[in-house]
Structures are given as C-alpha cells and as structure tokens.
Amino acid sequence: MDEQVPATIGELGEFALIERLTARLPQGPRIALGPGDDAAVIAAPDGRVVATTDLLVEGRHFRRDWSGPYEVGCKAAAQNLADVAAMGARPTAVLLGLAAPPGTDLEWVLRVVDGLRDECARAGASVAGGDVVRAPQITLAVTALGDLGGGRPLTRAGARPGDVVAVCGRLGFASAGLEVLAAGGDGPAELVEAHRRPRPFYEAGPQARELGATALVDVSDGLVQDLGHIAAASGVRIDLDGAALPVPEVLGPDGLRHVLTGGEDHAFAGTFPPGTALPGAWTVVGGVSAAAGDGPAVTVDGRPCAAAGWDHFRS
Structure with a gap:
C-alpha cells in the first residue's frame, strides 16, 4: 500500500513541519547560526540592533479568499522590513512565529514561508528561525532585525520648522485595492496586487539618512496619521501641499482620500533640511512649521484634514 502523503500540518506533525520549513530557508552572510538550535545567532557589526515586530491575524489583516499564501508571506515580511528601513x-534577519489549526493545508504554509523568504531576499535579509504552535486561528508573528552600519537611527522626533516633507513610494494603492476586493474584485489589477503584495523601496531608509533626513516614518496607517506621529514626537506642525501630492488617475475619484489615509503601501515619509537635493524617487509634498498651539498636527493646504488613518481598536 502506498504511503499517504501528509496534506495538512496536523498530519505532518510539528517537528517534521519545522524540518520542511527550514529546508526552504537559505541563510545569508549575516546569519552566524540559523534555524535548528535554541536560538539563532545574527551578526551585529554596528553593535546595535534595530528590532520590530508585527502580527497578522487571519480575517483581520488578510483573507485567504483574497490573497494567496505566497502573497501573505510577502506582506508579512514587507510590513516589518519597512519598519526597519524607516529607522x-x-x-x-526575520523570525517567524506561526500559529495555525492542525487542519491547515500543508502546501499553504509552505508557500507562506516561500513568500516570507523571497521578500526578505529583496531586502537583503534572511529568515533565521521561529516557532510553530497549534491555535484555532491562523496568526503570523514576525520579528525583523536590522543594522545601522554605524549611522544614527532615524526617529520620529527630529523634524524642525523649515524642513521640507517628502515621500518615497506609492500612496493609496493598497487602500484602493482593498476597496476593490471588498466590492467584489472588479477593478484595476494593479490596485488589487498592491493590497495583496506591497513593494517597499527598502533602500529609501538608509538613503534618507545619508541625505540628512531629520525624521522618517513607514506609511503603514495613512499619510496624515503617520506624519502626525512625526509632528507629535517633534513638537511641530506639518502642512501638506494638496497640489503636490501624487494622486494618479488609477486611484479613482476618491484618490486623494486614499493617498491621505490609506496605509499598507509601506511608502516612506520624511522631513529634510531645506535645500536638500532629493533624488527622483522622492517627492516634496509639504513643509514643517512651528507647532500652532492646540491646532491640528497635520493640515492640507492650511486646513484640517478630517479623514483619519487606520486604528486597530477603532477601525
């Protein structure tokens, strides 16, 4: 009788699953010791480690009827790697914690890890280890690590009056793509693809630092909301120039709303000293001024922006 090939992770078992996953994960030069021991060992030439973590919960951050497993893995990596670059x-390196019901399709899990691995490779990182556990709902917990190369970290607290505000990367595409999917999927494919698989320009973070950026943030929850974090941390006000904001026609009649409030494209928004020669990937969209008492932290053409961004406990 032919041996039955496991179809689910429950049929395969925990340790055999770990073996199958780690076999798909080549290790880069920064990984001194990869999967297989109690912990990984990752080189930190700078002597400091940038660290961040995010959760993706099925039904909240992804739907299997909207996104394939490879795309889910890419997205899980991208949203963490972008935070590292924003510093x-x-x-x-990336570490993955995977919680899933035992009946989860084995091939689905393998493809998630493939996506995670390939997106890490785009950023020059490796999947160095992780954990798997049984749970009633699929959840991915991803931790990403990074190296500053001897430079200063870019925080949200350095913006100064007189600075210019610039963005790098697409804005509003993922948000518009989410609305297309929610409406049945009849819309521009590039918007749907942007929601399923963001494509951050990871080099933008180190580039911004080299250009002398005073503050930087990953636009994950909406441009207005994330620039609001810079304004609050820096004690300044940020005014956006509506005419300078990139609003391509493909975003539709609500394009400006998507640009201002849509997250998950993982573009980068930063502040730079006046006169900074920014390369073509960056677009100047506003400026920084002194805080205006109890006024709004971020305005558009001098007026408050009523639209908000993403809030996990309110949205």
Missing part, C-alpha cells in the same frame, strides 16, 4: 537601517 535608516538595513534589514538583516
């Missing part, structure tokens, strides 16, 4: 660092 001006280069990503080095």
Whole structure:
C-alpha cells in the first residue's frame, strides 16, 4: 500500500513541519547560526540592533479568499522590513512565529514561508528561525532585525520648522485595492496586487539618512496619521501641499482620500533640511512649521484634514 502523503500540518506533525520549513530557508552572510538550535545567532557589526515586530491575524489583516499564501508571506515580511528601513537601517534577519489549526493545508504554509523568504531576499535579509504552535486561528508573528552600519537611527522626533516633507513610494494603492476586493474584485489589477503584495523601496531608509533626513516614518496607517506621529514626537506642525501630492488617475475619484489615509503601501515619509537635493524617487509634498498651539498636527493646504488613518481598536 502506498504511503499517504501528509496534506495538512496536523498530519505532518510539528517537528517534521519545522524540518520542511527550514529546508526552504537559505541563510545569508549575516546569519552566524540559523534555524535548528535554541536560538539563532545574527551578526551585529554596528553593535546595535534595530528590532520590530508585527502580527497578522487571519480575517483581520488578510483573507485567504483574497490573497494567496505566497502573497501573505510577502506582506508579512514587507510590513516589518519597512519598519526597519524607516529607522535608516538595513534589514538583516526575520523570525517567524506561526500559529495555525492542525487542519491547515500543508502546501499553504509552505508557500507562506516561500513568500516570507523571497521578500526578505529583496531586502537583503534572511529568515533565521521561529516557532510553530497549534491555535484555532491562523496568526503570523514576525520579528525583523536590522543594522545601522554605524549611522544614527532615524526617529520620529527630529523634524524642525523649515524642513521640507517628502515621500518615497506609492500612496493609496493598497487602500484602493482593498476597496476593490471588498466590492467584489472588479477593478484595476494593479490596485488589487498592491493590497495583496506591497513593494517597499527598502533602500529609501538608509538613503534618507545619508541625505540628512531629520525624521522618517513607514506609511503603514495613512499619510496624515503617520506624519502626525512625526509632528507629535517633534513638537511641530506639518502642512501638506494638496497640489503636490501624487494622486494618479488609477486611484479613482476618491484618490486623494486614499493617498491621505490609506496605509499598507509601506511608502516612506520624511522631513529634510531645506535645500536638500532629493533624488527622483522622492517627492516634496509639504513643509514643517512651528507647532500652532492646540491646532491640528497635520493640515492640507492650511486646513484640517478630517479623514483619519487606520486604528486597530477603532477601525
């Protein structure tokens, strides 16, 4: 009788699953010791490690009827790697915690890890280890690490009056793509693809630091909301120039709303000293001024922006 090939992770078992996963994960030069021991060992030439973590919960952050497993893995990596880059660092390693019901399709899990691995490779990082556990709902917990290469970290607290505000990367595409999917999927394919698989320009973080950026943030929850974090941390006000904001026609009649409030494209928004020669990937969209008492932290053409961004406990 032919031996039955496991179809689910429950049929395969925990340790055989770990073996199958780690076999798909080549290790880069920054990984001194990869999967297989109690913990990984990752080189930290700078002597400091940039670290961040995010959760993706099925039904909240992804739907299997909207996104394939490879795309889910890419997205899980991208949203963490972008946070590392937003500190001006280069990503080095990612750790994955996977919780799933035992009946989860084995091939689905393998493809998630493939996506995670390939997106890490885009950023120059490796998947160095992780954990798997049984749970009633699929959840991915991803931790990303990075190296500053001897430079200063870019925080949200350095913006100064007189600075210019610039963005790098697409804005509003993922948000518009989400609305297309929610409406049945009849819309521009590039918007749907942007929601399923963001494509951050990871080099933007180290580049911004080298250009002398005073503050930087990953636009994950909406441009207005994330620039609001810079304004609050820096004690300044930020005014956006509506005419300078990149609003391509493909975003539709609500394009400006998507640009201002849509997250998950993982573009980068930063502040730079006046006169900074920014390369073509960056677009100046506003300026920084002194805080205006109890006024709004971020305005558009001098007026408050009523639209908000993403809030996990309110949205």
